[in-house]
Amino acid sequence: DSHIQYERVGADVTMKCGSMDWDAAVTWTANGTDIDESHLNGSYLILKNVDLSQSGQYSCYEGSSWHLKYQTSLRVGTPPKEPVLMCRSNNYPKGFYCSWHLPTPTYIPNSFNISVIHGTKDMVCEKDAVPKNRCHIRYLQLFSTVKYKVTLTVTNPLGKNFTTLTFDEFAIVKPDPPESVVAKPVPNNPRRLEVSWQNPSSWPDPDSFPLKFFLRYRPLILDQWQHVELSDGTSHTITDAYAGKEYIIQVAAKDNDIGTWSDWSVAVHATPWTEEPKHLTTEAQITETTSASTSSFMAPPTTKICDKGAVVGSGAMAVCWTAGLVVAAYSVLFI
Amino acid sequence: MAAADSPSAALRRRDLCSRGIRLAGKMRADVVDLLDAYVEQQGLDASASVAAVEGVPQAAVERWDEQTGTQRLLENLAAYRAFRALLAQMLEEQREQLGEADAGLGRALAAVLLQVSAFAYHLEELLRLESRGIPGEEEEEEEDGLPPPPRLSLFEQKLRGLGVLRELAQWAVRSVRDLRQLAKPSPATGTAPGLAESP
Numbered sequence: 246d247s248h249i250q251y252e253r254v255g256a257d258v259t260m261k262c263g264s265m266d267w268d269a270a271v272t273w274t275a276n277g278t279d280i281d282e283s284h285l286n287g288s289y290l291i292l293k294n295v296d297l298s299q300s301g302q303y304s305c306y307e308g309s310s311w312h313l314k315y316q317t318s319l320r321v322g323t324p325p326k327e328p329v330l331m332c333r334s335n336n337y338p339k340g341f342y343c344s345w346h347l348p349t350p351t352y353i354p355n356s357f358n359i360s361v362i363h364g365t366k367d368m369v370c371e372k373d374a375v376p377k378n379r380c381h382i383r384y385l386q387l388f389s390t391v392k393y394k395v396t397l398t399v400t401n402p403l404g405k406n407f408t409t410l411t412f413d414e415f416a417i418v419k420p421d422p423p424e425s426v427v428a429k430p431v432p433n434n435p436r437r438l439e440v441s442w443q444n445p446s447s448w449p450d451p452d453s454f455p456l457k458f459f460l461r462y463r464p465l466i467l468d469q470w471q472h473v474e475l476s477d478g479t480s481h482t483i484t485d486a487y488a489g490k491e492y493i494i495q496v497a498a499k500d501n502d503i504g505t506w507s508d509w510s511v512a513v514h515a516t517p518w519t520e521e522p523k524h525l526t527t528e529a530q531i532t533e534t535t536s537a538s539t540s541s542f543m544a545p546p547t548t549k550i551c552d553k554g555a556v557v558g559s560g561a562m563a564v565c566w567t568a569g570l571v572v573a574a575y576s577v578l579f580i
Numbered sequence: 581m582a583a584a585d586s587p588s589a590a591l592r593r594r595d596l597c598s599r600g601i602r603l604a605g606k607m608r609a610d611v612v613d614l615l616d617a618y619v620e621q622q623g624l625d626a627s628a629s630v631a632a633v634e635g636v637p638q639a640a641v642e643r644w645d646e647q648t649g650t651q652r653l654l655e656n657l658a659a660y661r662a663f664r665a666l667l668a669q670m671l672e673e674q675r676e677q678l679g680e681a682d683a684g685l686g687r688a689l690a691a692v693l694l695q696v697s698a699f700a701y702h703l704e705e706l707l708r709l710e711s712r713g714i715p716g717e718e719e720e721e722e723e724d725g726l727p728p729p730p731r732l733s734l735f736e737q738k739l740r741g742l743g744v745l746r747e748l749a750q751w752a753v754r755s756v757r758d759l760r761q762l763a764k765p766s767p768a769t770g771t772a773p774g775l776a777e778s779p
Contacts, residue, residue, distance in 0.1 A: 385642055386642050388753065388754040390640070502605070502756055
């Protein structure tokens with residue numbers, strides 16, 4: 246019958262051929278390939294200092310009859326290192342979730358057990374279907390000064406390890422970033438950008454638990470961010486933008502009273518309104534415009550959500566790469 | 581109740597709630613600063629767990645979202661009245677322990693005590709607006725024949741002080757949330773939820 250055998254990386258492994266005597270004539274195979282006799286000590290298979298590549302199906306056959314006498318699946322792995330555990334409330338005051346992972350793989354199956362204690366009371370952390378290494382808890386009490394203690398134990402056939410987190414209700418409150426961030430130029434205002442966003446959808450009750458926001462923005466050509474903290478509302482007008490420069494803008498959120506700031510939202514790009522250039526009529530004007538911008542072929546400056554790396558700068562205006570290709574094509578025509 | 585339903589009463593309630601929220605916010609910031617100073621001056625470990633002490637109102641509450649407006653006001657009022665007495669006692673103990681050696685901490689304690697008193701008064705205003713009777717303070721202090729509690733050791737006093745300030749900081753956050761709930765107009769009648777009840 247078949248077995249599974251777990252061994253640590255670097256261990257020396259001795260496999261017996263079932264109930265066969267030591268001096269019986271046998272042949273061992275690994276994943277169907279014969280193993281050289283030099284690895285045998287009588288009928289025992291000796292594997293020294295095993296590594297991950299030696300995991301597989303090992304079989305032992307009686308010498309003459311080729312009867313299968315023993316079979317085992319060798320799994321080489323490591324005992325678990327201390328797991329990494331994180332708990333957070335992004336849906337205050339409903340509850341919080343904890344998620345975990347191992348810092349290095351063990352290469353063999355692991356099982357996780359999580360316990361949550363509030364004072365003397367045991368709480369059940371319900372495992373999420375997706376993602377797997379996550380569970381959530383509903384708050385039974387609010388405004389408690391008693392800390393929560395979460396212990397995660399990871400076990401596999403080669404060992405176990407654990408980690409503990411202790412925290413209070415307020416400390417782990419961290420909303421998700423604001424959603425649907427939109428930045429638009431303001432017509433006839435070359436230094437303004439209108440930014441708006443929405444509360445993260447995971448935040449259950451923004452009326453009773455309002456969020457405050459942090460906006461940061463900078464022109465692409467500079468490294469220094471400007472910051473604005475907003476205690477209410479989900480929009481803001483930037484009034485000191487550099488004319489004609491494309492900006493990158495992000496927003497973060499925090500509960501008005503407790504916890505920490507969210508991660509930054511997805512970045513949005515926008516360029517303030519500029520006056521339309523005059524119609525091109527002469528050769529001189531065309532040549533002059535080519536080196537600065539080919540604005541007649543560009544999309545109007547609106548919000549473009551694009552990777553920083555994909556942005557192509559072209560003089561005063563920078564656009565996303567698809568428009569940039571069009572620009573490049575027409576630029577070539579004019580050279 | 582006609583008084584609670586009138587537009588002017590609703591406006592007054594919203595105004596009192598907004599001011600109360602600001603008061604509680606400022607109070608919380610000052611309590612947090614006081615807590616840091618207290619821990620340092622008293623040589624305590626900031627992460628020490630302090631068991632719930634008798635007489636210190638616990639901010640922790642179950643089913644907070646299901647509370648009525650009146651419940652919120654009454655529980656808040658009871659808490660801040662208790663804190664008023666506890667802080668006064670801490671101030672007295674502080675003076676006994678250190679005399680003039682730590683006037684800064686004493687002043688900070690006194691400032692918080694003032695804010696706690698002001699907030700308690702503010703809550704009474706809100707209750708008056710709802711034409712609710714304000715519970716007398718005497719009732720709360722009457723014990724049913726229990727002997728006075730034994731005098732605490734210096735260390736026990738310090739630990740209790742830590743517990744008092746921690747719970748007060750939690751209460752300040754809870755009060756902000758409670759007042760926001762109170763300030764919400766009720767969808768059907770235009771009054772705050774839970775307040776349009778017969779006494």
